[in-house]
Amino acid sequence: MAMLAWGLSVFGMAPSLQYRVVSLAGPGGGLAQSLPASAINTGIAFGSFADGAAIDRFSVQAAFHTALGIAAAAFAVAAATRRLAPSPAAEPNGSTLASQHES
Numbered sequence: 819m820a821m822l823a824w825g826l827s828v829f830g831m832a833p834s835l836q837y838r839v840v841s842l843a844g845p846g847g848g849l850a851q852s853l854p855a856s857a858i859n860t861g862i863a864f865g866s867f868a869d870g871a872a873i874d875r876f877s878v879q880a881a882f883h884t885a886l887g888i889a890a891a892a893f894a895v896a897a898a899t900r901r902l903a904p905s906p907a908a909e910p911n912g913s914t915l916a917s918q919h920e921s
Contacts, residue, residue: 841904
């Protein structure tokens with residue numbers, strides 16, 4: 819049951835994260851599509867490195883505390899970015915105000 823809950827929460831997060839990043843990017847949505855996957859892979863690498871360093875320097879139990887600290891920081895960043903809104907220059911149809919002034 820724990821693996822099912824973990825799988826649903828982790829793999830269900832990707833589409834909503836992708837949508838949020840692209841909607842916040844406005845006209846740069848095409849480029850921003852690569853950011854969530856890059857951020858997740860960077861997080862995996864950093865978490866592995868930090869836990870490995872904690873185990874090497876202290877003990878296996880230190881890995882839990884390191885992971886807990888990283889998770890707390892991730893939740894703090896997520897809470898801080900909750901109020902971000904899409905760019906006011908972006909229209910719902912994908913055009914920008916600058917391109918409308920040119921025509």
